[in-house]
Amino acid sequence: MDAINDAGFEWVFKLGQVKHDRGLITAFIERWRPETHTFHLPFGEATITLEDVHHILGLRTTGRPFILHGFTTTARQRKDMIRDLLGLTLEQGDVRKNCLRIGWLISNFGN
Template sequence: MEPTIHPGPRDTSVLTLQAEHRSEDVWGGGMDRLLTCREHVLGLGEWVIHDRVLEFVRLAGFYGVHRLVGGGLALDRSLITALIERWRQETHTFHLAVGEATITLQDVAVLLGLRVHGAPVTGDGTGVWSALVEELLGIRPEPGDDGKPVLQGSSLRMTWLRRHFSQGPPDDAADIVYESSSTCH
């Protein structure tokens, strides 16, 4: 005899958005398709970081992120769809057959190889983003050739970054040039 898996929460008092949740359609037989996944790393294309710059990316502790973004990560659309069907916005957890699970800061740190010890970096998010980009990267973001803004809130278009920073420093440049380039790549 096969075990019966309950299609929804046993106690609906917490999951107040159940009626609008994708799982209602799935369990009702109305939805059996994969979701469309957007990949925001497409703007990187074949952007290769120079080996000498990559050394400083490693020293800065961002090599795991580089591998994730620059390594041609293949998305498992079926897995993403399954996780979305089980994600609960009300509790910020996944409801699985074995119980509830969530993603912790430690999970992200392990997967990306990022350090999460020390004081948190906080702020109110109301800074002048174009001035910060100019301070950190040495160039102020201007509107793109297509007229679309390069900077929207705190989001910077990858195509702009690629246009301005895809060429690494010359091979005979001093290490200090490569070290400063690692903040741009």
């Protein structure tokens, strides 16, 4: 859990607890203009910035990025990467559809 917190991804565990207002989300979707990447609201145009994302989700926006741009991996390479980064070896049931199971993270890194 410390490694996940240090990487700035502790907010991922909180997403399941967030209540969503479907009406509000629908209203924003209807007002989104993809050609300008802005919301058209009664008081003018508005957009979401990286700083907004930082404050809303607690996602770190400073430090070195972890980017695999243009990098394609095999299942074996991904398992090796997890072993190298987290120090643990994955078993067959620890992955589902190329994603780590949350249960695996909790059982290995705490709740």
